Amino acid sequence: MNSFIHFSRRNFGSVLKCSNSDCGFIQRRNAHDILIRERTGKPIIKYGPGGRSSVSGHIATVFGCTGFLGRYLVAKLAKQGTQVIIPFRDEDEKRHLKVNGDLGQVVPIEFDLRNTDAIVSAVRHSDIVYNLIGRDYDTKNFSYEAVHAEYPAKIAEISAEQGVSRFVHVSALNADARSTSKFYRSKALGERLVRNAFPDATIVRPAYLFGPEDRFLNRLAATGGWELLIRHNDAVVHPVNVIDVAKALAMMQTSESTAGETYELYGTKGYTFTEIYDFVGEVTKKTNTRVYIPKSIALLYARLQNSLLPWATISPDDIERMTISDKFSEDAKTFGDLDIEPVSLEAAAITVLRRFRYNVYFDAPPDEVEAAKATLKKRKVPFIHT
Numbered sequence: 098m099n100s101f102i103h104f105s106r107r108n109f110g111s112v113l114k115c116s117n118s119d120c121g122f123i124q125r126r127n128a129h130d131i132l133i134r135e136r137t138g139k140p141i142i143k144y145g146p147g148g149r150s151s152v153s154g155h156i157a158t159v160f161g162c163t164g165f166l167g168r169y170l171v172a173k174l175a176k177q178g179t180q181v182i183i184p185f186r187d188e189d190e191k192r193h194l195k196v197n198g199d200l201g202q203v204v205p206i207e208f209d210l211r212n213t214d215a216i217v218s219a220v221r222h223s224d225i226v227y228n229l230i231g232r233d234y235d236t237k238n239f240s241y242e243a244v245h246a247e248y249p250a251k252i253a254e255i256s257a258e259q260g261v262s263r264f265v266h267v268s269a270l271n272a273d274a275r276s277t278s279k280f281y282r283s284k285a286l287g288e289r290l291v292r293n294a295f296p297d298a299t300i301v302r303p304a305y306l307f308g309p310e311d312r313f314l315n316r317l318a319a320t321g322g323w324e325l326l327i328r329h330n331d332a333v334v335h336p337v338n339v340i341d342v343a344k345a346l347a348m349m350q351t352s353e354s355t356a357g358e359t360y361e362l363y364g365t366k367g368y369t370f371t372e373i374y375d376f377v378g379e380v381t382k383k384t385n386t387r388v389y390i391p392k393s394i395a396l397l398y399a400r401l402q403n404s405l406l407p408w409a410t411i412s413p414d415d416i417e418r419m420t421i422s423d424k425f426s427e428d429a430k431t432f433g434d435l436d437i438e439p440v441s442l443e444a445a446a447i448t449v450l451r452r453f454r455y456n457v458y459f460d461a462p463p464d465e466v467e468a469a470k471a472t473l474k475k476r477k478v479p480f481i482h483t
């Protein structure tokens with residue numbers, strides 16, 4: 098190789114030069130271009146001006162990359178020049194992630210949670226491992242405990258053995274060993290087992306996530322004219338934008354002060370489900386028939402749907418979680434500690450909900466919606482936009 102690099106000191110920084118005279122490459126290096134990992138003492142060295150085609154020096158593995166939050170996290174990391182290892186199960190589920198980074202920067206690896214060698218291959222070159230694996234319902238192969246506790250602990254253990262510097266585990270707000278929800282109980286168990294396996298793991302507890310592909314606003318808006326609400330349910334939830342949570346997770350890559358901490362990431366305001374339905378109706382400009390049903394009937398409905406339909410629908414535990422108000426712990430950190438100001442549901446929901454509007458007032462400004470509705474009633478002009 099005739100193009101190696103000279104490293105010369107000047108003032109606080111230094112200059113990197115390519116010895117090949119045709120190269121013309123000269124780059125200023127500063128002390129902040131190097132990060133020494135506290136746990137492993139490994140150096141992380143940045144190259145380039147920053148951004149997609151630079152090298153952040155980090156290699157991150159994102160388990161659960163094919164999910165809703167995963168795609169936003171992979172996009173954020175790859176955009177910073179981090180090489181991202183994306184363990185996947187289904188060939189078609191990971192294709193969209195490849196284009197998030199420069200050529201060769203997003204590396205898919207096929208894996209199975211029960212295959213230890215595959216997990217080792219996915220983490221052994223990494224500096225940070227994110228575990229986003231989760232499921233809203235039990236499956237015939239994986240129980241809540243397996244997906245949220247047993248296997249995350251196994252990934253954390255393997256990561257520690259392989260010399261990974263940082264481990265970030267995504268749990269859920271309200272994770273509690275005494276919760277009435279099996280999901281929250283398994284998340285609490287997962288936090289405990291992960292911390293045992295990787296003591297300075299960062300635990301992240303997001304509230305209900307909303308965003309374009311969510312299972313929250315999309316589910317509430319796609320009701321086919323009906324709004325089913327649980328009777329006497331005054332639980333208050335704080336939905337949070339998926340992009341804000343991904344931003345916080347990406348920040349944890351470089352921020353050593355987040356190691357060993359627990360973060361609770363929730364939105365700016367609390368809402369009951371009735372308030373959220375009101376809001377969804379206001380944005381989609383639809384008037385649905387609202388039906389209040391007892392919790393026992395809602396649970397029966399969810400159980401029946403789950404046993405009769407071959408695809409995933411609302412699970413009985415989803416219903417249980419809808420009746421639990423968000424609880425915050427005093428010793429957990431929040432968005433404020435990361436200097437992130439979360440976006441409000443009111444400001445961001447239109448990007449998710451607009452597609453539920455009728456075409457006649459799809460992109461009409463708020464003051465033109467009534468006129469558009471009147472036009473629609475008279476069936477004069479089908480489109481008001483040109």
Ligand SMILES: NC(=O)c1ccc[n+]([C@@H]2O[C@H](COP(=O)([O-])OP(=O)(O)OC[C@H]3O[C@@H](n4cnc5c(N)ncnc54)[C@H](OP(=O)(O)O)[C@@H]3O)[C@@H](O)[C@H]2O)c1
Nearest residue numbers: 161162163164165166186229230231239269303304305306
């Ligand atoms: N969405 C929310 O409102 C919310 C709220 C609080 C906490 N969380 C937590 O945040 C994390 C990310 O949520 P999300 O909404 O992005 O979840 P998601 O869309 O359901 O994605 C879950 C991910 O986990 C993977 N996964 C599930 N079971 C697996 C198994 N048995 N083996 C291997 N991979 C498995 C899925 O892979 P496949 O594509 O191969 O199935 C997918 O990549 C989860 O831990 C979730 O519990 C989510």
